[in-house]
Amino acid sequence: MDFVFPNEVHVTWTVMIVLYPYITGLVAGAFIVSSLYHVFGRDELRPVARFSLASAFVFLCFATLPLLIHLGHPERAFNIMVTPHFTSAMAGFGYIYSAYLIVVVFEIWFVMRGDFIARARGTGLVALFCRAIVLFDLHEDDATRAADHRIARFLAGLGIPMACLLHGYVGFLFGSIKANPWWSTPLMFVIFIFSAIVSGIAVLVFHYVVVHKINGWKLDQACLRSLGRYLWGFMIIAVSLELLEILSIGYQQTEEWEVLAELIDRKLFVPYIVLQFLIFSLGPFLMLATIVLLRVRDRVHNVVLWLASVMLLFQVLLMRWNVVIGGQLLSKSMRGFTDYFPGLWEREGLVTAAVVFTMPFVILYVFHRVVPLFPPADPRPLDVEPTG
């Protein structure tokens, strides 16, 4: 019969703490895609390189919002940087986040300086804003472009370990909680990084296709096919790690497994087994395998890739939900489970979550109005070539 410690009837970390690792995952994933072009010279990804960097930036701007909404005293949030307690895994957050934000902001500045200058040469408030962004220096020639490129490439390279650190750290927050057998695994760090890359690529494909269809722009087929291959590869690694973790615990048949098996069977069967694995992992795996391994027409490829991306966005969201909420359903009495269902209108409810998640897309649209993120009609490469 179920017994839950009386303070565990109330779930402490709710929807906002599901959203937080989800958004930071999108940041890390989008940034990795950007770096595949800027650092690793994957030229076919140029159509999404600027967009992915801008996406990483706007998601990063909103990554802390769920945390602030969740904190009991958000006005004390800076205590985490003013009086950090370094034995806590969480104490590093402020520094890691700030350092990464600085790198991303500088990289955007160097990658898009030319575009800001072009816009700054016009008139009006936006032009004035762009002049301020480039520090009122509108000079640009081949030498400045080459210098911008060198610095941007360096920052993109520096950002890769920082993106991994930012998101791996989120996984570590959960993986280091020894009191919770559903969380306590060293693999959590790695699982979070790979699922972040999957969600980052998926959100780029989703957004890229939607924006191009709405505007009637031509899709870059080489770019989409490359994104499809990367998405398939990274999802295989991410899902394999998730399966490896649960299978190894199950195979060992430890004392913990008794209660975890019950957790999966009674509380997480639908969200974890049915939705996360059977529908939203196996489904996209087969879909992506089809378009990567078989010769399919561009139109079919793009539709399947887009659907698989949407499904993988849900898969990663489900993974976050099953980790964050699932872990709290299990009582530390190891004798029972509590229940949780999010409210609609409460402070950390579904409406708030929807608003928080929508805001980056709105800001991205505003960003695009200032500096075009998808310049299909412009034959001039907006970034200098990544080689050299």
Place this chain on the structure above:
Amino acid sequence: MAGDHHTKLSRREALALLAAGPGLLLLRSGPLRAAGASGPADADPDWSSRNWGYAIDPAKCIGCGACVRACRAENHVPVGRFRTWVERYHVLRSGEVHVDVAPGPNHVFTADVGVPREEIVKAFFVPKLCNHCERSVCSQVCPVGATYTSPDGVVLVDSKHCIGCGYCVQACPYGTRFINPETHVADKCTLCYHRIRHGLQPACVQACPTGARLFGDLNDPHGMLTTVLSQRRYRVLKPEMGTHPKCFYLGLDREVV
């Protein structure tokens, strides 16, 4: 108050002590004093030499809930949250273990145990509270250092510094922490720090009618707590967590976690 670890008396406290002088004189010599505790009138109360600990004798607990009610009244614990609680165990003939806590804010068990009485082979009560661990994981994970261990070994929360992130709630293996819905900060048992600093017992210890709860100084070789622990068998909860709890359970059944 949680987080208050001044060792000198303020003017207001001194006046209050003067006003309550005769009563305190009685308390100083009576059974309500903490075992081995020095009162505020001591010439040089060196609190850092103390190491407060706690022992529970489940065999003596009758599940009356007086401790829970005393704690709630003393510390203004919100309804639905617990700084301490009492678990009721029924071990059935089949080996199945049935555990429950008393419902409602008054923490009074009902006669209905939810299992057939003839199937019960063993029944007992187990009070629970913060274990004030020597290596407290809640202190380790607090990102701002709001949770800390006082010089006399009590794990406390600085409610004016806590950001209410809830990480300590997740990290505590014993489920003894909660986010207070009124103050929005982490809350837990303080061993009634405001009382023990004045030589009094924690409210739960004082309220227990059977002496199932013992409180004292683990550094006092002749204290009551040290004596009991040297004479009786005991164990701590979840020793595998490496937290080194300072709440000791005398003769505890293996069913308890």
